[in-house]
Amino acid sequence: MRESKISKCASLKRLFAASLLAAITVGGTFIANSARAEDGVTDNEILIGALGPLTGATAFVGGPARDGLQLGFEKINAQGGINGRKIKFIFEQAFSPAESVAAAKKLVEDHKVFVLILASGSTGAAAAADYVRASGIPTYNIVGGTPIIRNPFAKNVFHGAITDASKSAESLAELVKDKLKAPRSVGVLAGTYAFPQAELKGVQAHLKGIADKIDLEQFDQGARDYTSQLLAFKKQDAGAVVMLGSFSEAGFAIKQASEMGLSNLVWVLAGTAATDGIIPIISPNIPRDVWSYSFTPFLPGQKAPTMDEFNALWTKRYGAPPAGRPNLYDMIGYGSAFVLAQALNKTGPNLTRDRLIAVWSTLQDAKPSNLGGIDVTYPESFSETDHQGNKVRGQAHIVNGAWVVVPNTNH
Amino acid sequence: MSELIMILVGGVKIGSIYALAALGIVVIHKATRVVNFAQGGLVLLGAYGAYVFIVEMRWPYWMAYVVIPAIVGCVAVLIEIVVLRRMRRGDLFPVVIATIFLGIALSEGYRLSTRAEILSVPSFVSTMPFVIGSVVISPEQLWVTFGALLAAAAGIAIFQHGRVGRSMRAMASNVRGAQLCGYSIDRVYGMTWFLGGALAGYAGVFTAPVRGVSSELAIATVAAAFVAAVIGGFDSLIGAVAGGLILGVSETLAAAYISSAMKSAISFLLLFVVLAIRPQGLFAPKKVRSV
Numbered sequence: 001m002r003e004s005k006i007s008k009c010a011s012l013k014r015l016f017a018a019s020l021l022a023a024i025t026v027g028g029t030f031i032a033n034s035a036r037a038e039d040g041v042t043d044n045e046i047l048i049g050a051l052g053p054l055t056g057a058t059a060f061v062g063g064p065a066r067d068g069l070q071l072g073f074e075k076i077n078a079q080g081g082i083n084g085r086k087i088k089f090i091f092e093q094a095f096s097p098a099e100s101v102a103a104a105k106k107l108v109e110d111h112k113v114f115v116l117i118l119a120s121g122s123t124g125a126a127a128a129a130d131y132v133r134a135s136g137i138p139t140y141n142i143v144g145g146t147p148i149i150r151n152p153f154a155k156n157v158f159h160g161a162i163t164d165a166s167k168s169a170e171s172l173a174e175l176v177k178d179k180l181k182a183p184r185s186v187g188v189l190a191g192t193y194a195f196p197q198a199e200l201k202g203v204q205a206h207l208k209g210i211a212d213k214i215d216l217e218q219f220d221q222g223a224r225d226y227t228s229q230l231l232a233f234k235k236q237d238a239g240a241v242v243m244l245g246s247f248s249e250a251g252f253a254i255k256q257a258s259e260m261g262l263s264n265l266v267w268v269l270a271g272t273a274a275t276d277g278i279i280p281i282i283s284p285n286i287p288r289d290v291w292s293y294s295f296t297p298f299l300p301g302q303k304a305p306t307m308d309e310f311n312a313l314w315t316k317r318y319g320a321p322p323a324g325r326p327n328l329y330d331m332i333g334y335g336s337a338f339v340l341a342q343a344l345n346k347t348g349p350n351l352t353r354d355r356l357i358a359v360w361s362t363l364q365d366a367k368p369s370n371l372g373g374i375d376v377t378y379p380e381s382f383s384e385t386d387h388q389g390n391k392v393r394g395q396a397h398i399v400n401g402a403w404v405v406v407p408n409t410n411h
Numbered sequence: 412m413s414e415l416i417m418i419l420v421g422g423v424k425i426g427s428i429y430a431l432a433a434l435g436i437v438v439i440h441k442a443t444r445v446v447n448f449a450q451g452g453l454v455l456l457g458a459y460g461a462y463v464f465i466v467e468m469r470w471p472y473w474m475a476y477v478v479i480p481a482i483v484g485c486v487a488v489l490i491e492i493v494v495l496r497r498m499r500r501g502d503l504f505p506v507v508i509a510t511i512f513l514g515i516a517l518s519e520g521y522r523l524s525t526r527a528e529i530l531s532v533p534s535f536v537s538t539m540p541f542v543i544g545s546v547v548i549s550p551e552q553l554w555v556t557f558g559a560l561l562a563a564a565a566g567i568a569i570f571q572h573g574r575v576g577r578s579m580r581a582m583a584s585n586v587r588g589a590q591l592c593g594y595s596i597d598r599v600y601g602m603t604w605f606l607g608g609a610l611a612g613y614a615g616v617f618t619a620p621v622r623g624v625s626s627e628l629a630i631a632t633v634a635a636a637f638v639a640a641v642i643g644g645f646d647s648l649i650g651a652v653a654g655g656l657i658l659g660v661s662e663t664l665a666a667a668y669i670s671s672a673m674k675s676a677i678s679f680l681l682l683f684v685v686l687a688i689r690p691q692g693l694f695a696p697k698k699v700r701s702v
Contacts, residue, residue: 057627060528192672218671222631224622227421228667231414248529248623259549260417261540280531281623285539322527 040114041351045088046081046344048073049113051103051128052120052143056095057193057222057246060277061143061329065119066091068326068333071317072373076341079372083349087341094120097127104128108137114353115140115340119333121272122146122165122195132157138356142336143329145271146198150388156357158387160339161295161332161377165195168271169202171293171393172242175268177210179291180240186211187233187241189253193221196244199270203242213238219249226253230260240266247273247324251281258285267291274396274403276301277324286398294396294405296335296377300327301402310334310374335377338368339389345371361387413545418667419660424552426659427559428618432636433643433651434563435610438570440645442579442603444503448510449490451633452517453608457483457615458624459521462530472535476558480612487608488601496597518629532619555617560652562613566606567648579603638678642685644692653694657681 040047050069052062073087081087090111092103100120107113116132118125118141125144132139133154141149142160149157150164162168176186186207190196200216207214215236217229230253233241241257243250250273257265266289269278274292279301282290298307314326343360344351360382366389367379380389395406432454439447460479464470490513498506536550570576578599581589590596614632622628639658643650658678665673685693 055522055626059522063526220671220675222627223671223674225421225425225663227418227663229671231417231667235414248625251531252623259540259551261542261547277528281529283531283533322525323530324528325526327528 038114038352039112041085044085046085046115046351047088047090047111047113048115048117048340049090049092049107049111050117050119051092051094051100051107051124052118053095053124054093058095058121058123060246060248060275060324060327061121061272062093062095062119064325064327064329065143065333067314067318068330068335069117069119069337070333071314071330072334072337072341072368074317075373076337076371082341082344083351085351091119094124097123100124100127101131104131108135114138114351115344115356117142117336117340118144118149119329120144122148122198123193125149126194126198129157136353138353138360140336140340142332144195146194148198153385153387155361155384155387156353158360158382159389160336160380161390162271163295163388163390163393165198166202167391168293168393169199170206172199172203172268172270173206173210175291175293175395176207176240176242176266179266179268179289182212184211184240185213185236185238186215187229187236187238188214188216189226189229189233189241189243189245190216190218191221191223191245191249192218195272196270199244203244207242219245221245221249223249224252226256227260229253230257230262233265234260234262238265240268242268243273244270245273247275247278248281249273251278254278254282254287254290255285258282258287263287265289271295271328271393271396274299275324275327276403277327279398279401279403280323283401286401290398292396292403293393294403295390295393296328296331297394297405298331298376299396299403299405300331302404303402306374306376310376313374331376334373335368335375338371338373339363339366339377339380341371342366414667416546417548418663420546420548420552420556422660422663423656424556424621424659425663426639426656427556427563428614428621428632428655429635429639429658430652430655431559431563431610431614431617432632433639433655434566434648435607435614436636436640437643437645437648437651438566438579438610439603439607440640441570441583441648443499443582443600445495445499445506445510446637446645447607448507448633448637449514449517450607450611450636451629451631452514453483453487453611454615454618454632454636455518455521455624455626455629456486457612458532458619458622458628459525459530459615460612461616461619462532462624465532466530475616476613479616480562480609483612483615484605484607484609487604487611490608491600491604496600499600514629514633518626521629522626528625530624532624534620551620555621559613559617562610562617563652566610567652569606570648575602575606579606635678638682640692641682642693644695647692647694647696650692650694654692657693 094100094103115138122144126146126148129149139157145165190200269292347359361384364381365379378392464475534551536554540547540549578594639654643654665677
């Protein structure tokens with residue numbers, strides 16, 4: 001009798017343990033499935049994550065892009081958000097390729113963002129490319145020109161204001177053809193890091209049909225001394241120099257060229273250098289011919305009512321701007337926030353990643369003013385096979401100490 | 412030939428700034444046995460001070476060469492008194508580690524406080540070049556080269572011949588003996604850090620128009636200065652100057668005649684060669700005898 005009671009007790013214990021285990025398994029599965037219902041979306045919030053450099057040689061990209069995105073999202077939230085949901089924006093610092101991949105994984109797998117924004121320039125975009133393609137998360141590459149993030153095509157990856165490096169390269173070659181008379185001896189000064197190298201092949205290819213002589217010199221990221229490179233151009237009697245690098249690199253190259261007697265060169269700069277940060281570096285002897293292309297209808301220091309409005313908004317939010325701010329990436333970040341918001345808005349309240357990707361691929365003429373913003377970026381349009389939002393580049397020139405977009409030169 | 416001359420002039424200009432920064436490291440090391448990895452941060456402070464002085468406050472340029480090094484020297488003394496003095500009583504290793512983090516703190520503090528990507532400082536002299544034959548030289552190149560070397564020479568003269576320098580040399584030679592002769596460790600170390608900081612301040616003022624002011628300046632400067640000090644010898648002031656000039660010229664020659672990628676690599680190559688062949692440095696003083 002006693003043995004029977006003991007064995008009955010043991011059986012009940014076993015049954016209880018088994019039931020508990022089953023309940024935990026079922027419940028855990030249910031919870032996990034519920035969490036996976038759509039990461040980054042709740043009844044009240046949409047979680048958007050971005051990564052970019054806040055330190056290092058390309059900090060002029062990441063920090064301003066973050067600030068511009070923040071400014072745009074705050075405006076959208078102030079207007080009620082997206083279909084009743086507010087945007088929650090988080091940013092991860094990432095400078096090196098390894099940091100960029102780690103930041104992308106952290107945002108997607110730990111923070112579980114709904115959309116990932118690459119605000120890192122070409123280095124970070126190239127590094128994270130394979131991961132974002134494999135993850136399937138809607139990804140918005142707003143400032144990376146590298147073809148690595150574009151090829152192979154991925155339906156979940158969209159590109160914003162900055163165009164493919166090959167298209168930008170075409171614009172640079174066209175500027176050389178336009179501003180330098182034949183015979184054309186052209187020097188190409190390219191950084192050894194991701195973005196300049198992405199543009200370099202295209203520049204060399206397009207210049208082959210235009211220039212009679214091409215001399216390529218390279219420099220390390222952050223370089224300040226270009227003695228050897230400029231001497232090579234002087235020896236070659238170059239009439240124009242195509243500079244692929246940041247505004248500070250371009251600025252010191254131009255400054256040093258003047259000091260070495262190369263003051264009549266036509267300078268054609270990559271779009272990353274078309275920012276007012278270059279002006280104090282090359283002042284007071286600003287060369288007559290400094291050209292670039294622009295991904296935006298205005299440039300930061302340009303006198304225009306649109307820019308006055310944007311600068312006032314930026315100053316109200318962030319205080320008196322330091323030298324060189326707000327810059328091009330503040331503007332691109334701001335405009336990109338509105339494009340993304342329009343895609344989210346159009347998707348409707350039943351927000352899933354697949355629906356967002358499908359809707360985004362049909363978005364046409366998305367610009368900030370559609371949602372009450374300031375049009376500091378060109379309108380962006382997408383299709384199922386073409387995810388490059390902005391396709392416009394205008395000519396930019398330094399006039400009276402500031403970059404201006406030359407009217408009627410868009411292509 | 413004219414191309415070679417222009418490359419050498421450019422290399423000597425860069426090397427002069429390296430020499431000034433390296434000299435500050437060697438001065439502090441000679442007297443206190445501490446390798447000051449915060450030297451780059453002090454150079455950045457000097458460069459930023461030049462920007463504030465000349466661009467924001469629009470004070471006379473020449474005053475920057477007088478006031479900024481003194482201010483940076485005072486900051487260096489403050490670092491010695493507040494942070495390092497207590498740590499010094501134990502092992503030297505934590506002191507060296509502390510200087511690494513102080514350097515990082517200075518550059519990060521600068522980055523967080525300014526939010527500007529780069530600050531530009533105008534040149535002290537005209538940037539319009541003059542031509543000698545087919546050689547083009549700018550007044551700025553000459554000013555930076557001679558100015559930096561003059562400041563370095565003054566620093567060496569103070570250390571080698573001044574009363575203050577005598578106390579530093581006494582400490583460098585034998586701390587206990589120097590104390591017995593009446594020198595105060597705290598006072599001598601304070602003066603040493605002031606001299607090292609002032610040399611960093613000069614390096615900053617000279618470097619600001621050439622490289623701009625950014626947080627990357629700190630790490631770029633300390634790396635080059637450290638290599639220059641190793642090449643010349645950590646116990647040789649003349650060696651620090653020579654090491655800086657050798658490094659600057661080597662970098663420019665390598666970029667011109669090998670490839671631009673070699674510009675960074677050459678400094679490490681030189682470092683390995685010197686450490687392998689003459690680890691005490693090319694200009695290390697000869698030991699009379701070992702006791």
